Amino acid sequence: MQLVGLAVLTIVFSATSRADAAASSNSAVVAKLAYCQDCHGQSGQGYRGFFPIPRLAGQQIEYLENQLRAFVERRRPNPIMSNVAHVLSPDMITALAAKFRDFNPKPLGGGPKDLVAKGERIFQDGVPEANVAACAACHGPKALGYEQIPRLAGQLYPYLIKELTNWGKERGQNPAHPDASFIMAPIAHSLTKSQVDAVAAYLSDLK
């Protein structure tokens, strides 16, 4: 009888401590999410700071996981995000990515409206004479992305320009860890300044 009582107690205790562990990890996710939101916006809509801070809302989970690893592995040399990513466990990264995936705020916008039509043409059809593929071929006709290929719809205008302009200096920088970013390198390189501006204007206002 005593033994049974002990067994019951043990079960009760272990169940409580499991529940505690789950609750504390949930509160850790909530606190970490709030930390991401401090810079990336309450709904992950992005923020125009001194540096453009990208939209994470609706982003592909696999893309966010891969980029957070890229900061740690110095494929993307970024002192701020490398510090941020270093303390995140794989479980935490997946949990955070799932939270941002579910946000759906309207785009911050702010790109020049008169470039939107030209940007849409480049996005949907590419620039065949300059060997630039249609962006829609990989990023999808609505620019929602797929797995490691990012959603671009609603991304910040200055962020898109910065990434497309500096692709060869900001992405795929660790030869020991080659990644999929090499696919974008010739495309980003072939786009002219005015084409970059136009594509960015189109995407920055896309829901």
Added chain:
Amino acid sequence: MKYTRLKIAVVAMACFAVSAAAAHAESLAIRNCTWCHGGSAQGYTPAPRLAGQRPQYIEKQLMNFSAHTRDNPFSKLYMWGAAANLSPLAARNLAVYFSTIPPKAANDGDRELAAAGRAIYQEGIPDANIVACVACHGPNAQGVGEIPRLGGLAYTYLKRRLEQWGQGYHAAAGPPMPQIASKLSPKHIAALASYLSFMK
């Protein structure tokens, strides 16, 4: 001929009188600011330095004072009244004027805390979910647009503002400063305010 000359002279005098009156009005408005903010707008406790501040930031704060959304105790006491009768155009003109004055660093923080402050400013404290200030305020704390320049502001002003954000003042400004500041300990705040006070 003589008549024409006379007419030119009269018009010229009228123009001079009008522009002199406008300049006089402007200098009065500036003088109303510099009574407290210092003759060269470098700040005078408790009024912060305005020299070199981002014009869009100054303009927005003046509108916040007149709308009573910036509700910090000194704001209420001094700036609500000072900004009450400012038109948006006058606020913009004052903002542009003060933004063009070269700023001087207050250099009044604790030198021993500056290194700790630098680490928080430039890198944040990821384990404590404290973000790096540099992302929005810039590598030299120069600010951009409506985001203020912090470099070289006075220690007491920076410390007070960081404390007040965390206490819920000026909450109508919305994210992210209230959330960010509420996670900072008194030690973090003293370190950040010290580091920033020495920045050029």
